[in-house]
Amino acid sequence: MDFASFLTSLGTSLIIFVILMLLFTWLSGKPGNHEIYFPNRIFKGMEPSSRTRNPISWIKEAVSSSENDIIAVSGVDTAVYFCQEIIFNATANLLMLMFFFPAFSMMVLAGIVLLPSLLPLSITDHSITQNNTTSNGTFSELDKFSMGHIEQKSPRLWGHLIAVYWVSLVTYFLLWKAYKHVSEIRATALMSSEVRAEQFAVLVRDIPPPLEGETRKEQVNSYFKAIYPDTFYRSMVVTDNTKVNKIWEELEGYRKKLVRAETVYAQSKTIDKPEGIRPMNRIGFLGLCGKNVDTIEHCNEKINGLITKLETEQKVTLRDKQLSSALVFFSSRVAAASAAQNLHARMVDTWTVEDAPEPRQLIWSNLSLQFYMREVRKYIVYITVALMVVFYMIPITMISAFTTLGKLVKLMPFIKPVVNIAPIRTVLEAYLPQLALIIFLALLPKLLMFLTKLEGIPSESHAVRGASGKYFYFVVFNVFIGVTLSGTLFGNFKDLEKSSLTKIADLLGKGLPDNATFFLTYVALKFFVGYGLELSRLIPLIIFHLKKKYLCKTEAEVKEAWAPGDFGYATRVPGDLLILTITLCYSVIAPLILPFGAVYFGLGWLVLRNQALKVYVPSFESYGRMWPHMHARFLAALVLYQVTMIGYFTLKLFYFTPLLFPLLIFSLIFAVVCKKKFYGFFEHTALEVVCHELKESPNVERVYRSFVPPSLSSDKLDGDHYGDA
Amino acid sequence: MDFASFLTSLGTSLIIFVILMLLFTWLSGKPGNHEIYFPNRIFKGMEPSSRTRNPISWIKEAVSSSENDIIAVSGVDTAVYFCQEIIFNATANLLMLMFFFPAFSMMVLAGIVLLPSLLPLSITDHSITQNNTTSNGTFSELDKFSMGHIEQKSPRLWGHLIAVYWVSLVTYFLLWKAYKHVSEIRATALMSSEVRAEQFAVLVRDIPPPLEGETRKEQVNSYFKAIYPDTFYRSMVVTDNTKVNKIWEELEGYRKKLVRAETVYAQSKTIDKPEGIRPMNRIGFLGLCGKNVDTIEHCNEKINGLITKLETEQKVTLRDKQLSSALVFFSSRVAAASAAQNLHARMVDTWTVEDAPEPRQLIWSNLSLQFYMREVRKYIVYITVALMVVFYMIPITMISAFTTLGKLVKLMPFIKPVVNIAPIRTVLEAYLPQLALIIFLALLPKLLMFLTKLEGIPSESHAVRGASGKYFYFVVFNVFIGVTLSGTLFGNFKDLEKSSLTKIADLLGKGLPDNATFFLTYVALKFFVGYGLELSRLIPLIIFHLKKKYLCKTEAEVKEAWAPGDFGYATRVPGDLLILTITLCYSVIAPLILPFGAVYFGLGWLVLRNQALKVYVPSFESYGRMWPHMHARFLAALVLYQVTMIGYFTLKLFYFTPLLFPLLIFSLIFAVVCKKKFYGFFEHTALEVVCHELKESPNVERVYRSFVPPSLSSDKLDGDHYGDA
Structure with a gap:
């Protein structure tokens, strides 16, 4: 240049x-x-x-x-x-x-x-x-x-x-x-006088199996009450929410659909047609096939069914799906901050305690991963990322090889007519490998984030830190050192x-x-x-x-x-x-x-x-x-x-x-x-x-409620119900 | 063989x-x-x-x-x-x-x-x-x-x-x-229901300089009272005791001497000589020269003088010689154990807290060494010991060279007549180097202990652990590997x-x-x-x-x-x-x-x-x-x-x-x-x-007193006096 x-x-x-x-x-x-x-x-x-x-x-x-x-x-x-x-x-x-x-x-x-x-x-x-x-x-x-x-x-x-x-x-x-x-x-x-939920809670993981005839809840409560008789407030045992989350998402989906259908119906009530057009949809695959039903009625029906199902599932989840981790709430910030730093159990791989993250950034599915599982996963992820950083050209070459036109046509025969047009073919042949590279590079942060979350990290912010560090090594190694050395390297391979x-x-x-x-x-x-x-x-x-x-x-x-x-x-x-x-x-x-x-x-x-x-x-x-x-x-x-x-x-x-x-x-x-x-x-x-004074005396009950996941909170299931399940 | x-x-x-x-x-x-x-x-x-x-x-x-x-x-x-x-x-x-x-x-x-x-x-x-x-x-x-x-x-x-x-x-x-x-x-x-003094105390080091017009004592008290309003009991600021210790030792020496003299006097009162012989001694260098005095009277005189001196010095020490570390006492074991693990200050190199060792094994002179001083000393000691382990032959060779008869005679001419006797000369010449080696090896544990204490370790048991580790590397490297390799090494020096x-x-x-x-x-x-x-x-x-x-x-x-x-x-x-x-x-x-x-x-x-x-x-x-x-x-x-x-x-x-x-x-x-x-x-x-129950409710005042060094404890200086100085 x-x-x-x-x-x-x-x-x-x-x-x-x-x-x-x-x-x-x-x-x-x-x-x-x-x-x-x-x-x-x-x-x-x-x-x-x-x-x-x-x-x-x-x-x-x-x-x-x-x-x-x-x-x-x-x-x-x-x-x-x-x-x-x-x-x-x-x-x-x-x-x-x-x-x-x-x-x-x-x-x-x-x-x-x-x-x-x-x-x-x-x-x-x-x-x-x-x-x-x-x-x-x-x-x-x-x-x-x-x-x-x-x-x-x-x-x-x-x-x-x-x-x-x-x-x-x-x-x-x-x-x-x-x-x-x-x-x-x-x-x-941290010393702000505002009440912040996460400052009153700690996250407890690796809880050992409870004694015969004791629930997790009782186990956690008695354990922490013995150590912190004055400052322990209450605990929330983490449950396996996969099923209840699924029902809740379905319910939310139908609720959105209902609002949308009602809006559409309201808009269709013009002056000419005051009764409007009731929106209809098919209930089969992707709304393309199946019976044609009135959307509003269908949604209402579904919502009512799902609410009952959700309530049953909530009860089952709270009772039977308790996992080996919990959130523990304290009545003072100092107690929570101190508890998060203390060694509680003799064996360091049980009752591990750490600062609770904000409720909105909790990664619930990672909370009850066991100690050694987390360690093993961590090292596997580290090794994977290190290999990716050093040998990132290999998967790309593989993807490129995979995305040659011939193979694509074999895999998806229906694109053959399109590919046979000469100009399109030329363009595709020229750009497919680059496209693959660009897509890979664009997906890289997401991939790194996915890998980081696999480590068993409990909070989003921690995962972001982890992914960011990995990405840094990737860009420095590949963009900076890669560009700098590429010429020199291949020229002097023997020296290397x-x-x-x-x-x-x-x-x-x-x-x-x-x-x-x-x-x-x-x-x-x-x-x-x-x-x-x-x-x-x-x-x-x-x-x-x-x-x-x-x-x-x-x-x-x-x-x-x-x-x-x-x-x-x-x-x-x-x-x-x-x-x-x-x-x-x-x-x-x-x-x-x-x-x-x-x-x-x-x-x-x-x-x-x-x-x-x-x-x-x-x-x-x-x-x-x-x-x-x-x-x-x-x-x-x-x-x-x-x-x-x-x-x-x-x-x-x-x-x-x-x-x-x-x-x-x-x-x-x-x-x-x-x-x-x-x-x-x-x-x-x-x-x-x-240890600074707070503006108002904290409402720990509200703090506690802010940690209840939306799929488990319900008007009927009041706090006590949730707590005592 | x-x-x-x-x-x-x-x-x-x-x-x-x-x-x-x-x-x-x-x-x-x-x-x-x-x-x-x-x-x-x-x-x-x-x-x-x-x-x-x-x-x-x-x-x-x-x-x-x-x-x-x-x-x-x-x-x-x-x-x-x-x-x-x-x-x-x-x-x-x-x-x-x-x-x-x-x-x-x-x-x-x-x-x-x-x-x-x-x-x-x-x-x-x-x-x-x-x-x-x-x-x-x-x-x-x-x-x-x-x-x-x-x-x-x-x-x-x-x-x-x-x-x-x-x-x-x-x-x-x-x-x-x-x-x-x-x-x-x-x-x-640790969970024994006996009250053990060290379980109620923590050692605080690296206390930052107090504010204008505030004593160390007030500073420490207000700091810990804010964080542990319910469980903080009181604090004891570490003082520079060198001078008061010296006076106290002198006093103890005279007390021992007095008891000895009285015993000797009592024993000398036989039936023949009911008045006995009052023991006398010279007060000059090593009791060899100077005025001859009645030992009992002389000791009593000295003791009275020293007691007054000690009391004055105790007051001065407590008031003016406060250092940047303290022992802090809590009213419960859990609070003390928790405090010893917590991070108290934002800067990790201030207000460092750790478990207090038993009173009898505190190394007082090390307590107020500053954080970075300790770090630097630690690395210097590590490097010194590593060099000693690897090159221990060098100082020994030097000592051997130094302890040849010729040099010894030069240094101490008065041994010349002894050395000149033939058989003694032969024996000395043959064994002096070995003697030096044996003395060095016998002194090694003491030397290692001395070096370990230089690191700024606060307790005897910790120093013993440190010295033991160093000695292990020394014996394994020199006895085991040394003996094994000595032949092989010199034979194959080029390979090495x-x-x-x-x-x-x-x-x-x-x-x-x-x-x-x-x-x-x-x-x-x-x-x-x-x-x-x-x-x-x-x-x-x-x-x-x-x-x-x-x-x-x-x-x-x-x-x-x-x-x-x-x-x-x-x-x-x-x-x-x-x-x-x-x-x-x-x-x-x-x-x-x-x-x-x-x-x-x-x-x-x-x-x-x-x-x-x-x-x-x-x-x-x-x-x-x-x-x-x-x-x-x-x-x-x-x-x-x-x-x-x-x-x-x-x-x-x-x-x-x-x-x-x-x-x-x-x-x-x-x-x-x-x-x-x-x-x-x-x-x-x-x-x-x-967190287990104690047999009796702990008497923290007694715990506190057990930590007062003997040179500072006194009948006149009651606890409060000491505490409020």
Whole structure:
């Protein structure tokens, strides 16, 4: 790619972004689109749109909103996510400032008297001829700014060496500050005087079999009453809800159908035809065959039948399908927080207790998995994911092989006539493998989430953290290292056989500079097009309008159509971390990437702040437990960067390369100290935080009820009934 | 060593043992020796000796004593130690049975239909000629029984392979049972209805600086009162006691001196001289120079002066020398056990809380070491010990070089005339280096204990565990692996350069069989002479009688002279583990070692049970927290054994050697499962255990007082005074 085409691609992206932003300004002004652009506000019962028509008013709002606004509207997790954005941006900006304005950095760190600017160092080194640049002479203008332009063994490399230290120190400092800050946010949220259901409950798993003639309920109650005579409130034994859930879903389906049929019937009562047309449907397969019945009557009939069935099943479930786990409720927050940390039984694999997640994010089906089952599953999933990360090309190749036209035709003979048309055949043959790859990549987060849930994790937020971590390793390994090494790897396959740390460092050092331009473009594309689409929400808008027009009949259906979903941390965080890894790794080799990184995180902060305030509705609150994961992966990126630099300096035959090794050791110490100091509070709730007074004395009965799953709650089955079953 | 000399050495050891046992029977019958042979009984206020004069009555008593007797007399730790002895013995016995009576093992494990006896397999293999045995033909009779007698690639090796599996499985099974049993002992002790001071207290360290105008005491009280409003009782801030301790010791010294002087004076009042002789002493250096004073008057004077000084210093200490740690007392066991496990502060490096040890085993000077200081010290100590283990020869060589006669004479010219006498010179020259080695080895446990205490550990029992672990690695590495490899190592030094796991396994496999006889003799010597001396207590007896005759004047001094001390787990446990490692590693290669191992642990069980019941007085009670350490090291020995066997089978060119690798993986899984299942309860106190009712409602004030160090407790300073200072 030469300089001109780089500029072209950058320009195109910018134009797309501007168009998308203008579209956003225009579309978000229309009241009919408010459900798409301000759903979170509508949910919170606030005024959807600001009055002004100013195209940049959203930027003003985003900038002027404080962290507390974010916490109030979108929860602690989102605020923590912004901490990430801020620290990423700060890293990029601080480094950029340092590289482009050495004077500024000298002012800031007067101690380090001479922090040489790397760009002048690179540009003024004419000892390497144009033909000899790292990108094989095709991109010489940009290469001038890179470290590849510097001669081997040149003393100018000292500047770059100091820069590596500087980047690392800045990162340590910012990470430390951020961890401290996030820890404070978490503490503030946990010590809030609001009554939060999950703060009064703990989740008990691996309950041993009850004694003869004792119900689970009695067993759990007597066990906890003995230990916490004053603070134990009551318990809720987890039941096997599969059957009752199925009935309940069927019932809900018929209820929706009934409302829809009634709406349709009401709409059909025009002035001309005051009696209207009663909607009819067939009760056979997919409504295509079978007897034709009056929908309203049919639904009412079904609903009445199902309600009786549900009530019977509820009773059976509560009585006979009790499983080996329970939720236990306490009358004070301190007692619950303390119980979640204590060892209760002698054998650690029985009566395991942990913090209860929010009711809405409980994964009921995982709650009663046994201890060793969870351990075994965990390791199986880890191994599976590790194999997937390393050998992800293999299933794709298999899918590609499977999706050749010949095989498809064999499997589905009915598509043969279509395939035989020449132009369609050509297109299909060309795109089927790529399509398979794209579909696989699109399904990957879902697959990882599925695998993570298989581990037996009890809460959604924990599953999101797990899936996010797995996805991070996947993208870093395959996108970043894959792209970097692919050329080098196949060229030097023999070298790889004796692979060792220094070998890998060498390979990274060799491969990285060649791909600087690719990643520059990648980052630019990501922020211009990615954030443009994010802000303009074109696709949800189109889908919403289509649905509203052709499918939705009732209020509830319309609401469902514009429900914005949540932030999707499972893919968003790894995506950001990938950009961060790229920016970090190139920061010294090709400092030109820094402004791109800075714009990515700056723009991201702006756009996502807008989305957090107005669009996305958080689906859970984990009080910032995502942070330690981000922190660990940020550090992993830093270590990758340090290893890469060691490789690159070795390649430049710089004698003082070993001076970089202490950095690796320091990273390790930093990681250990951070973990020792901060991590405990993210794992458990510190008691000093929850011992603060509450605004009102908590209604533990209400807390208890909020945990009853909808399929088991019923007007007839009052709390006591449920409890004593 | 040939067979005859082996028998001779065995016979000599046996004769020594019999003599020592007879001596014991004779000496322990004399009432004047009761303080040496029954001190624990005397302490407990029981009848010292049993009536019978039967020489084996002690064996009867030892055998008939139950585990509960041991716990009652000597505490849980001792009972756990016997669990170790039993399981070691069971391992050895089970394996022995299996090797020598295959029929028996077949009966026991009917499932494994044909567990071939290894000895017949070895003896009947005549394919290797006598000249070709592993011990270079010098020890052919014993070699016949060993695996070295079997031809390479022989299918008979299948028998040995199965034996390796059998040994491992027996070990897993016994370890599992033992861990479960120890866990029960611990639980029973912890749930006992006696009031034990340490169960009501927790140790709080790393308290942050108090606010302006707040004392430490107020800070601690308000902090814990907020979190535990109902169960918090009071707190005791740890103070810097160095100065007050010094004064107190001086005071105690003068008090002892006074009692001694009074006794001497009373004894001097014979009928002839009813006024007696008032004892006098000089008050200068070592009582050799200075003014001659009347001792009783002088002591009284000093004591009065010191009491005033002590009181002033006590007040100053309590007011001004408060440090950043405290003991916090709760009114219930559950509250204390729960508090010790909870995270209290957001930052994990402040307000760290742990179970309080017993008052008698608190290491006061370590209590207020800061968190990071402890971490840093820990790693420094670990590295130091690791270096010591690996390079222990270096300081010894240095000491040897230093202790040549020439240098000694230079340093201490006054010994010159002695050295110049020819025979003394010869002896000194020959033995000085060895003497240095012996002194170093004798000092090693003390050195390791000193290093362990430097880590900042708060309790004696924990320090003993730490020192014991370090000593284990030292003896296994230097005695076992050192002896085994020394020949092989120096011979094949070039091979070692590319050292890897298989390489080490190879080396072990090569070296082990050559040393079988050495270790046979070693084990025999250990049990015959070691346990003979242990039982007869000759050295303490002699020392006691000498002291009683020439030094002791007062009752207290006599008591001090016969105080038996405790078990000394720090060296005893690693010693046992070394023998176990040897027995395990040779169990298949030279099964003849098994009866020796069995006798070692059987005799050990008998002798030490006698000592536990009658002699040693435990100096602390840690409720069996030693066990996980023993367990881990037992497993380490097992893994070492498995690695050795892999090496040995490789050496025999047996094709199915890889079949042994699953054992290593299984050992790993076993270790992880044991840790997950059992370890938690040894780290913390399970709440279900301590929620049992107490016999009487606890007097927490008395609990509190038991923690006041003697130098700070005083009749004048009543509890409140102390508390409110």
